[in-house]
Amino acid sequence: MIWTFLDTWIVIIGVLSAVACALLGNYLVLRKMSMMGDAISHTVLPGLVAAFLISGTRDVFPMFVGAVVIGVLTALLVQTISRIGNIEEGASMGVIFTSLFAVGLIMIRQTADDIDLDPSCVLYGAIEMAPLITVDFLGMELPRAAVSSGVMLLVNVLFILLFFKELKISSFDPALATTLGINSTLMHYLLMTLVAATTVAAFESVGSILVIAMLIVPAAAAHLLTDRLWLMILLSAVIAAASAITGHLAAIIVPGWFGLGDTSTAGMMATSAGLIFVGVFLAAPRYGFLSRVLSRARLSQRILREDVLAMLYRRAELDPDSGAATLAEIRRLLHENWRVGLAVKALSRKRMLARNDGGWQLSPAGEAEACNLVRSHRLWESWLVSELGLRPDHVHRTAERLEHVTDSSMQEELFKAAGSPDQDPHDRKIPGNL
């Protein structure tokens, strides 16, 4: 790997555009409008060509205006068609952006001799070449892409800082925003304008795939990590920057492992954002896939442990001489297999079960806990029959679920509400009565 000043500039440009996109992306994701970013980044194509044809130059300004106009027009068209024609927004977006993109392709084909706008350059971008095109900025010779995306980043940061409250309210509750005197339609189109502007700024340098990826992926990942808007924005910026840096590294390093040269930096930046997203999707503390699976597994294991205790209690109640239960017997009685072993081991660690001639028996602590559970169960059964009027043979299942979430104060209330019963509806003694 050879790192040159070019690589430094590529990373700088990548980070600037990625962060600029990611900032706005937060609001797109929260407003459920992520695909609008995709649509706009396709439809700027005809906007650029039209701007070129009208102005006759490839200057930044007309191009910029053309793309912003078409970007806002896209948002307008999508919403108008979906509202007037009463069709789903996704469908109207699909119709609009493909049509405008097709118009763009035809315009490019027709003017191929006068204009060197290569559609594939638009899609993949040429970030590798971007540092070579320089402009004079405040007396320094800087890459044009760095200047344009830096300016865009600054504009977006200012936009978010200035309108943080307005954006927040109109994103989460447009109706409330309107009653508070905030023009949420205006906010919406300001946002769309900035999305279009950012897309154009990032467009020539990094290509539209990177724009779409950076608009959506970092913000989506950040959304899985936090519930606070400012933190989400901050995290999305960090994730965007990280994907840009690792993306470029991956583009020049990974192909080398297979004896090949380098590959598309923009593509790899999008890919590495995707990998970061996968990591977050799996491992996010509260909203992650694994933490959900884990907390569910933990809950069901706790319930199983409690079932083991209650089952042993009832077994001893039915036949005081039954003695210790073997693991196989517990498994059979609970219709569970390998998880029982784990539950029993955990219970013996907590000293709730004790070993006794080849089997397991409740320890005094376990007996107290089991007594508590069975008490909850039977109180629920009594209450369901006496207060709700359910049939005695219909209440076991409900009680079986509720016993795991009943604390002592609730037990007391149940006891009172059910008329301080001594026995449950199946004529079993309710344990623990004073």
Added chain:
Amino acid sequence: MNVHLRIIAAALILAIPGIASAAGHHLALPSASDLWRVLSLQDYNTRVVILGTTMLGGAAGLIGTFLLLRKRSLLSDSIAHATLPGIAAAFIVVSLFGGDGKNLVGLLLGAAAFGTLGMGSVLLISKYSRLKDDAALGIVLSVFFGLGVSLLQLATRLETGNSAGLNSFIYGKTASMLFRDAMLIGVSAAGVAVICALLYKEFTVLAFDQDFAAAQGYPTGILDFCMMALVVLVTVIGLQAVGLILIVAMLVTPPAAARFWSFDLRRVLVTSGIIGAASGLFGSAISALMPNLPAGAIIVLVGAFLFLLSFLFGSARGVIPQRLKNRQTSLKVEMQHLMRAFYELAEEDGAAEELEKHPVKFEQLLRERAWNSTQLKRILRRARRGEFLRVGADGDYSLTRAGGRQARKFIRNHRLWEMYLITHADIAPSHVDRDADQIEHVLDDAMIERLENLMNQTDRRLLPESPHVISSQKGEAS
């Protein structure tokens, strides 16, 4: 016209010079003989292309309808973009093992595998995280496409195999479709049509109410997979024809257009298939006539044009028929309100019995309702044309017999409903007028009969008294 429409119109007008100068550049209009040659399918090549795109359009329109009903139109966008890494990976793998990287079977299998993977990822993300569909679609689309671009660039660096032409999967190369490709499209399209016909009932239930389908015992998971697999199939076979961005249009536009024509799913399906086929047919015919125009883009634009026509003129939901219908209703309502105003004015003067002989001044009518003089003049003109009223020598208006009949009928409807609201819905007499104003026009005979029985007003010659003070009288009193 609302402000959005005006802004759009202005922007489109501004863009016209650009588009026109772009189009005018190299467009040579076809000669008559060219036109004949294409339309009569004399060229072998044209024949293949037209046949292929027509069948593709039909199949996409068919399965796209279910996609639209499931509110997953843009899923096709994600699937299409997700195929790119599959194509590039298939090329790389096959080339590394010494095969011909551009073998179509390999490429399409790779595309199908990654298309399915992309589709699965979208469904997985939106099911197992707090992110909504749109974010899931965007993530899969951009990440897979980014990966695809990187792999594609790697493919160009392979020593074995020539990767030139893989790009055509992005933009399509309709004009160079081979007989083999058309055959593949034909077989797949037939397969899609047969499966849609066989699973019509199941797909319909699934599309409208997934929970109901599950409650009916349908294997919704498998059915859903079948439906989405068909979408992947159409996407993959369409890649070569129109490219991965424009295949989205073939899946989304025809169904969206067809929905404007009918409320009946069967008809929507057929219409959508026809619109898809027509855009394929005319699109490729136009591009055969004018070789400068890329066929894929033209097919999409023909589809968009058909969408626009349907949007405006569609018989079921089209904007113009709907507006016309609304206009007709509001005209009818205005007329009936006018007749009632005549009656109420006559009643005020104690002349309700001789309604037709009671002349009314324009100013009196104007005070009766919230209409301005222009509106009232227009309604009066229409009433005269309908021979509901006549103008006296001194410019006063009075009702004809037909007008009187109308006035009595709607006064009666109005008051019956008011009485019903007061006695049966416990609404204060001062609050029932507005409600009755809206309902009086749509009460049918059966409803009137039930109201009459409830209110003991079975004699149709008698008109009930208004249960509240009529507003114009109140206005004069205060």
